[in-house]
Amino acid sequence: MKARLPSWLMNPESLLIGLGMAFWLIMGKLDHSFLQWEVQQELSTHIWETALMALPMTLIILTGGIDLSIGSIMSLSAVTAGLLHQAGWPMPMGCLAAMVVGMACGWFNGWFITRFKVHPLMITLASMAAFRGIAEGVSQARPLSGFPESFTRMGNDVWLGLPIAGWIFAGSLAMAAWIMHAHRLGRCIHAIGYNEQAARFSGLRVDRMLLGLYTLSGLSAAMAAILFMARRNTAKADIGAGVELGVITAVVMGGVSIFGGRGTLAGVCLGLFLIHETREFVSWHWSRDELNLLALGVLLILSVVFQQLLGHKRAS
Amino acid sequence: MNPSGSKPNVQQAWLSLLRSRTAGLACFTTLILVWMSLWNPTFLAWSNMRDIAVAAAPVCIISCGLMLVLVLGEIDISVGSMMGVLAAAMGAMASASRWHLPPGVAMVGTLILGVCIGAINGWLVAYLKVPSIMVTLGMLTALRGVTEVIMGGQWITDLPPELRYLGTGSWLEIPICLWVTATVVLISLWLIHRSTLGRRIYAIGSHPKAARLAGLPIARTQCLVFAWTGFLTAVATLVSVPQLSVVDSGIGVGMELLVVTCVVVGGTAVSGGIGNLTGVLLGALLMTMISTVLIFMKLGENATYWSKAIQGLFILGAILLEPWTRSRKKP
Amino acid sequence: MLDVRHSGCNKTVLTPENAMSLLVAQQIHHSYGGTQALCDVSLEIEPGEWHALCGENGAGKSTLIKIISGVEPPDQGNVTLEGNPLPMGRVHAVEEAGVVAVHQEPVVFPHLNAIDNVFVGREPGRLGGLWLDRDSMAHGARQVIHQLGEDLPLEQPVGELSLAQRQMVSIARALLNDCRILILDEPTASLSARETQSLFRAIKQLQARGVGILYVSHRLEEIFQMADRVTVLRDGRMVGTHSIASIQRSDLIQMMVGRPLDASSAARPLPREEQAPTLLEVQGLSRAGVFDHIDFTIQSGEILGLSGLVGAGRTEIARAIFGLDSMDTGSITLDGQPMPEGFQIHDAMDRGMALVPEDRQRQGLILPESVEDNLTLPSLKAFSKLLGLDRDSRGKAARRLIQRMGIKTAKPSSSAQSLSGGNQQKIVLGKWVYRQPRLFLLDEPTRGVDVGAKEEVHRMIRTLARSGSAILLISSDMPEILQLSDRILVLCQGRIRGEVTGSQATAEQLLEWALPPERPDAA
């Protein structure tokens, strides 16, 4: 209570920045080759899809919901695009169809959630199995590859120092930031997360907004699927398995309250960054995948505990 | 108080039971059993029923614990990885080529380890006030890493016969694991209906703020319930892993999702306060039965690829069962 | 022995009676974060005394109760029961000692039934607590609820009961213990007049047994009716303790508020003379089991009071008019234009309706958000431009509203939960005022609001009516409805029982209409 830290030091974002700095220092001491720009640039390709899906996930968690089905939506969209490509559709049309399918899946989630008032966790737990199952069924679990080079180039090209996927993420981030900070939707999302009932009583169209957010989440999963296909030149029913855990981990690590309301996009970006750097560095330096699992788990718990302790100090 | 009202009350209770999710699940299960017995009478054979029960046993055991966690308004998604660690630890303790401890010590050690991991989860949740989904999400990842470290790239292929007996032996023609499951269910029934602790768990999950004003020991209860879940996970590990001769490093992968699905399908509210053990057990039975049903339906090869979709729609149906009837009742 | 202990703490002035006091709280200091909630507060309660605790919201009443009942340990000070110090900060031990509290917000667990609720935390057990004694629990619960003169479905989850019944369960929980001191924090806020009376009867019985009662209420008439002594708090400090016979109502208010109240505010409304156009017309509004064939009209500039017991369907009617709930049959016509079939809240809002809900904290406000955000939430669209929100004009509008509604806040960006109840209520009203609605549906606009703020809210309601808005006022507060309404409708069991012009209404008449004709309380 005596020497109180300034308020800008007492929030999750600052804590994450601090952690990030500590990491960079450790990395620099242990293995400076890791910090080279080319290395970072190339390794960044591993995070863009997760990052892209983390944006709508942030908004959804801010409203107090969750979407576990994004990995499965990814696979269904990818399989759609792959099958249509095989059927002779031009790639852009295939991608468009994939996005439509992704949005349809998200809309389906949102519709059930708003229509039946079932907890999003339950609905998306079920649709997670259903969507992947459908993807497996329609593709008969076959890999679909051989996409045109003009398409795969999208996954590998670098423009102004950033991979194409990075630019897509940056664009989406700018849009999400605009929504959250400058548009009235941002206020509404926070309001719904803090107190859905009061938001309804204030005349906010909560159901419509939730429907929109889950659809957006589906769309982002479809876009992630397209980026994946371009990068790895293949579409299959098993892509995106387990990706939802990575996305949710990044979001909660970024200081977004799992109960809704509290959280910022800046925090989520830092969370994504921290997770990405940790994961890449551990396998870069120690080359032991099991340590990676250990490090990520411990990092998540520690960062949340720290956030909690800081938050506690602030409250009392 | 209301002597004339006792009869309608009974009637009302029956009606609400019929409308409840548990009844829906029971109907659903019966329907499947009848339908499958028409399709292929061997489905109802004792051996098949026994095998389904044995497969459902670990899920039931863990669900008994996880249900209480959900009733408390928390969640534990680390049970899958916990099972992996416990299996690895049990194997390493008992294996002749590793620590070579007596089987009894290995058993007790596994149980203690389970309680410890659960208690760590509980401690972080109860005393450091970290949301349980984050704690257990972290544990889910970290414990999987620990499993790999313990295994060290080698599987355990020499479980001692005493441990194998837990998984494969039977008493009075009924497999040991079913006896254990029955015991766990009985203890859980007592815990829920006849113990002070059970009332506390429901009360805290129902309204945490009121629980604080009523002076209930919230943190202690939370810690206890997580430790209990850890203990039950260890029990499930002890009776299910020795059914197989090889302890591999992938044991329990995806278990957390299966168990959460069962508990939720069984009518436990994600927001706490509501949970019915019968429903949860039915849910667990139903979820483990699906794969057997799909095999007995002898679908063609193409349809094999649709089995996951069928499972998914099945879960969706089971979850929507009750809200659907609820929303239909409204004008 | 008692004397020896008391002589040690001689700092407060001890009157001879103090030696006999049942409960003594001495020099309690407590602060939350940086704000001092209680400062040097002392209190004593004698056996069989009905001791009222008064003060505006935020005066520290609830904090004092939390400390005495052991929910929170004080920073300084001690509490003794019959000379023995109470264990601080341990609810369970304090309850064991015989000090039981009924908190403002009913301490009930919605998913448990009434029996479990009554016993939770102190279940009787056989075999050393390993086996719950269900029979004796059911018996005990039935007995204690009977003692309250109430009839509750014991096996039903409490969440399905009405608010009043839940409050009863919460009180039954407190009565279960053989208590020496019973603390009641606004127990009647959600009770109807009849239920209040039966509660008072039960308390009287306890009083006769020598139980000391610490009673908090905003309803001054209750205090003057029942209490023996009253202690007044203001801003966390003691103003004084007085025998109720020795003070006047106006004195008490002045002690609470710290200034004399505007006398004119108590005046009854004048009969309206000019005939204004009809704004809202409700015809044949019905929903099975909730309300039945509701017909009424409101004119512009009129305040229509809707009276009745809690659970009579008042809130539900307001919700249906606002499009929150569906209705079976009936039509709603606003300004000559019928509302479309199955209209939603935003339709109602767009046509100029506003609803101030009964539960301020849960339905009215986003507590963690700022005053500015709360004030502008329903009118965000008005500040939206092509490139997003126009923050300048939004901030300006919020500041204007803060000034106009007289909201006392450090800055527009402080969070709503840091404000007192009265100021929070002003936000809920103010957020609609910006939209300039033509019809206000006010559901208990002054529940749990202190006297001073209540006056301000009343003034605001009058101003709104004078400026031409129609107001539907739902209130359980009889003086309030009598003071404000131009016309009063009384609901009973979902039907309109009677109508009277405000100037002719009497409390007795309203109460008579509100009570069900034959069987009491058909729940």
Added chain:
Amino acid sequence: MKHCFSLLSPPHLLRGCLIAWILFLSACGPSAPSKSTETGADNQAVVAPKDTITIALIPKKKGLPYFTSCASGAEAAAQELGNVTLIYDGPTDGSPEKQASMIEQYALKGVDVIAVSPNDPDVVAPAMRKAREKGIHVIAWDADAVTDARSFFVNQSTAQAIAYGMVDTMVRDLGGPEIRAQVAIVTAYLTAANQNIWIEHMKTRMADTYPNLELVAIKPSDEDQKLAFKVTQDLMKAYPDIKGFFGISSVSFPGAAEAVKQAGESGKVMVTGLATPNSMKAYVKDGTVKSVVLWNTAELGYLTVQVGAALAQGALKAGETTFEAGKLGTKQIEGDHVLLGDILVFTKDNIDQYDF
């Protein structure tokens, strides 16, 4: 408009970022001089053979005893050669995407040789090609990759040979090609690339050579021994005439064998598949499994490292037909396949001689 931007970067964030940037520079700072020497070393690696060779050996899934025993052979080769640094790492969950990420990492790190056992050839191919463009020798081992994504394949056995081998073993165990029998396959995931290639070849073999074998079901075990066990149990009951199971992943084989054993059908229902001898010893001894098909895994790892080292030193070039593989002697090269040679069949008689 201006608010949009000011709010994208709250003041505390700006301050934090500034400090972070300074610290980042300080972390990079001291590395600047050594960085140049490092890149110099990297260039050297591409241009000319050098003293120490770094080989990254990537298995399909780390933690499988099969790959652990391969790694032990690889380690032996590395020690024998003396100038080889061996890195053995792979995804613990067997995710192809993670495997591809690892290939990209090693390519960036500038190792000399990357040896991949692709879990899904299509997914890892782009990463392997990218590594080759960087001048790194990329070879496939254990399972073949897309042809243009690697220079050599250290071939212990092709997918076709493995598949044919399993079918042939099953027929032999059942008692000859004349016997009519229903068989089922318990695979890993329905989407598992390697297993799917094997299944295709097995189907061809059955259709072409053994028309009496009827494949009644292909069921996934999701890499869960428990599920493999349950699926086998169910299949035996749903198809009472079933006579043989193929357990074609390392956990579905023991799972299936255990189910057959517990049903008391040991010796009547045949189980075969690929597995390391240790995990199958019990079943081979009690007759549930007659023969287990595998190769000498340690030698496979050994040969892979030998080939990698030879490539890095320029000793092995495309078009050669033989290769000197240390203590293994001379190995044949067919096209771009370096052949390991003999398949091992473990039976009751010889399984005790192997410990891996």
